[in-house]
Amino acid sequence: MKISKEDIHKIEDYLWEIPKTFRPNMRVPARVLASESLLDAIMEDRSLVQLVNVASLPGIQGASLVMPDVHEGYGFPIGGVAATLYPDGAISPGGIGYDINCGVRLLTSNQKIEEIRNNLDALSKELYIQIPSGMGKGGHIKLSVQEMEEVLLKGAEWAVEKGYGVKEDLAFMESKGRLENADATLVSDMAKKRGADQLGTIGSGNHFVEVDYVEEIYDETTAKAYGLFKGQVVVLIHTGSRGLGHQVATDYIRQIIKAMPNYGIEVPDRELACVPFNSEEGQNYFKAMCAAANYAWCNREVISWEARTAWRNIFGSTVEPLKLMYDVAHNIAKVETHVIDGVQTDVIVHRKGATRAFGPGFEELPDSYKAAGQPVIIPGSMGTCSYVLAGTARSKELTFGSCCHGAGRRLSRTAAKKQVNAPVLKEKLKERGIFVEAGSFKGIAEEAPIAYKDVNMVVETVSDSGIAKKVAKLRPVAVIKG
């Protein structure tokens, strides 16, 4: 299948549509949220073909959607949102991704960048020591079988109970860091084994821990509500459910591919394998996915504890400890209510490389954030900048309450490795005042800024289209990678 510019119609500024008539198997239109230049970039890989494929999922509602940071992924594009009818529409592991509940959180300090410039080298080294990173890497905690069950059921709460977390953090996490539908018995022994020593570790690839400062404030009122101010030092953490989530995805993709014919489901790409949400296989996957999501929230909580330890070791205990601003998932499926064609409808929202972005008044938000809306955290590529935005009511109308999740990959990992000289890049970043601590040059090359789209353009698109509102821009000064 080929998709050309003529197949794509402009609906309004930043919104493009491939009509349902484009392919006989499409159940809904396919929509792209992008500026014209970002749309051109999207045409270069298989993102749009995958977007059109997703439009054929059983029970899909409204439209198959992608955000401006989209790029191709396993079956579904990364940067995609697909809502299927609850309870008998499809659930598809490919629509969530292998790294279940990959997500980001932002911690805030009360220090200003000028105060800590001279500590940055030592701070980045200390963070690197405290926070284990790298492929297959284990951490300080070894979970017993019993403890693993608890982590899978309790999520971030487990870390708080064991002294690896802060109780006040829980209110500042999407779903309070715990999905109630988790069932630990549906997570395989292999997955549990892989996850037993990986709590508190970031892994590799695009995962990182980064120290930034607030370079610019766009919305004073919202920034104040979120506890952000100009010049403030903050910590950004990006990671997910590590080997455990990966194994859950592997286990259930295999099962679901096998079970699919029993439900008479045909999909244009085997990687879109799915079953009805309310089928036995669908429920088993969903409950295991929730358990893996809980592991990821617990992981980010433990990593925050490690970052807090590093902070204390460098700055002493008189400095205010790091505070959690917010934690968002960007690889997850959730049952939510949305208005579709004027009717309140329960749907299973698959977000893969897409962040929830609910607007003001959302009941789950802590009181201090209710008027502002849900924080949306958009990490840029290594050495560029990141953004804090706020969700809007418009996101509910346009994108099932979703927003982009990052800059979006432009080059494949292999292409990036060919083009980038990692030691030179590391030196260049240092000249620009960014300390990079990484376990491998391979990781640095794969994550080079050149491998990503321009995060500024992506953020302009989501803000101009109205699905999120710009609050603050963050500038990195230290990056810890696998």
Added chain:
DNA sequence: ATGTAC
């Protein structure tokens, strides 16, 4: 993304 494939 991931003990870098079935």
